Amino acid sequence: MGDFSIEKILMSGATLASLLHRSSASYGDLHGFLFGHVVLSDSIPLSDDATSTSTSAAGPSHTATITSFISLPSHLPLPPPTTLSSSSTLLGWFSARRKTPLRPSLKDSLITLSLSSTASLSFTPHNSTALHPPSLFLLLTTPLQDKLIHTHEYKAYEYRIPSKTFESKSLSIINIGPSFRSHYDSFSPNAPFPLMNCDLKGSNAMVEDEKGETLGGHKEGFEGSEEVGYVCRGV
Numbered sequence: 361m362g363d364f365s366i367e368k369i370l371m372s373g374a375t376l377a378s379l380l381h382r383s384s385a386s387y388g389d390l391h392g393f394l395f396g397h398v399v400l401s402d403s404i405p406l407s408d409d410a411t412s413t414s415t416s417a418a419g420p421s422h423t424a425t426i427t428s429f430i431s432l433p434s435h436l437p438l439p440p441p442t443t444l445s446s447s448s449t450l451l452g453w454f455s456a457r458r459k460t461p462l463r464p465s466l467k468d469s470l471i472t473l474s475l476s477s478t479a480s481l482s483f484t485p486h487n488s489t490a491l492h493p494p495s496l497f498l499l500l501t502t503p504l505q506d507k508l509i510h511t512h513e514y515k516a517y518e519y520r521i522p523s524k525t526f527e528s529k530s531l532s533i534i535n536i537g538p539s540f541r542s543h544y545d546s547f548s549p550n551a552p553f554p555l556m557n558c559d560l561k562g563s564n565a566m567v568e569d570e571k572g573e574t575l576g577g578h579k580e581g582f583e584g585s586e587e588v589g590y591v592c593r594g595v
Contacts, residue, residue, distance in 0.1 A: 365527070367421040368397065369496065369516050372534045375426060381455035382431055382514050383500055392431030393441055394496060395448045397422045398485035422485060424451055431456075438471070441481060441494075449483040450475075452496030452519075459500050462515050463554040464526050472497050472519040472526075491547060495519040497526065 383390055400422055427448060432438075434455065441450050453475065455468060464472075475481060476493040485492055500514040516531040 366424045368423045369529050371426040371530045389434035390431045391434045393453050394426050394429050394451045396425045396427040396451050400485045400488040450494045452494045454498035456500040458502045
């Protein structure tokens, strides 16, 4: 099993929104597994994003992409992890809490160590031959102060087995931020909108509408005259 580090973690905006909604809608704390894939690239792509914190400018790097998750109340133990599909592997797990510090606890360390030490859960990243354990940990919590404008805080970690410590990692949300503007510049629809048949009303239809409005006016006038007659007769 190779001792390498994941340089960057990606997560789609839809997946993050779903995870935050699940955390908010829950009556208590949640935890669960994170699924996705890891790709080995020859070099780290250059980015104009000021939030990028890559440790090296060139050389092989591992990028993890979180694509899905499963969750359950935290008072229930995590079930034996399984793989959702052949294209999605177990990357790690997450914990969603309320009003707690944004740092891993001793329990988090023990759970992550258990996952990382299970040889059957190791996977091979794309373009690589070395095995890598599910060592990612995503921590979500609500702010300690109620008057803040945001509702959640989150931070990603990678568990380093040799030192048995958590290492903070940058988490980039796909489709959010200046580095993803080029995605929209080159956007083109997969298929055009289908043609829709629209029946335009002709002059005859307009005449019918006018007749309908005239008959309605006559009816209202007739009902009004009846009410006047009743008043005159003292009814």
